[in-house]
Amino acid sequence: MSLTLYAHPFSSYCQKVLVALYENDVPFEYRTLEDPSAMAELKARWPFARFPVLVDAGNTIAESTIIIEHLMLKHGGRVRWLPDDPLEALEVRFLDRFFDNDVMTAMQKPVFEAIRKDGARRDEAMAEARRVLDLAYRWLEQRLEGRTWAAGETLSLADCAAAPSLFYADWVHPIAPVFPQLRAYRSRLLAWPAFARAVDEARPFRQYFPWVRRTGTEANRQTSPACEPTGTQTSPSRQNAIQHPRRNDQQERSECRGQLPPIERVREPCAERRDQPRDRRHQPEADQADVTDRQWR
């Protein structure tokens, strides 16, 4: 067996596949796209250059969902990512599509807009993300009632998609306290060892995310470089200093152990576009979590 994964630790779709590999202890060679030669190899195999891409005994497999299904069919492991029952499998596939198409896509758009050189659509993109994510959060809040995982009591492909999409969606548009089921589910995902490992591996790359912000009344009161107004330009080294306070790293580690930190969580990344400059940063306006609270109360 020879498996090679072309992936970047910070990429949400790569994390989706990494959790499936880690959970089932599937051995593979990790070709990180931080290495330019790995990117060149990826492009030679998949001209769209989207990642992750799996190479299995010379065969190229793209698309995160297909990669996970391929792993299940060809490499087994204790967790089966789709149920044997076709109708139950259909529901898991639906949830996988929901997390990719509705949560992940909504979350990524404002991130990409914030990274773009002109950034002309970034406010519009953020407003749209908030609208769609609110719909998704509200739908999930009901859906998760009485369920441990997205499809029920066992892990599935849907949870592989849910973990990175909700992880990063909360950074773009915080999941308000009026969604306790959803917040608890996200905490369970963060406490899932396979996903906690993926989150840890991505920590060194958080500066790729276009902004970091704090939430909660205390954070909004503070005059902090992390709350600089929209459009403030800060040098990359200064940004890194702002984006990686140790205290907040520790807070998120406690989140990975299943405890929600009180307030003031650092909000970070989702996906990376390798063709965009990394020194273009955007700090959004005041946090909207309290607005969302009022909206759904």
Ligand SMILES: N[C@@H](CCC(=O)N[C@@H](CS)C(=O)NCC(=O)O)C(=O)O
């Ligand atoms: N539908 C694809 C989406 C993959 C995707 O969009 N990956 C992002 C990284 S998270 C990417 O390749 N971005 C680079 C680009 O689009 O140029 C999948 O499920 O694998």
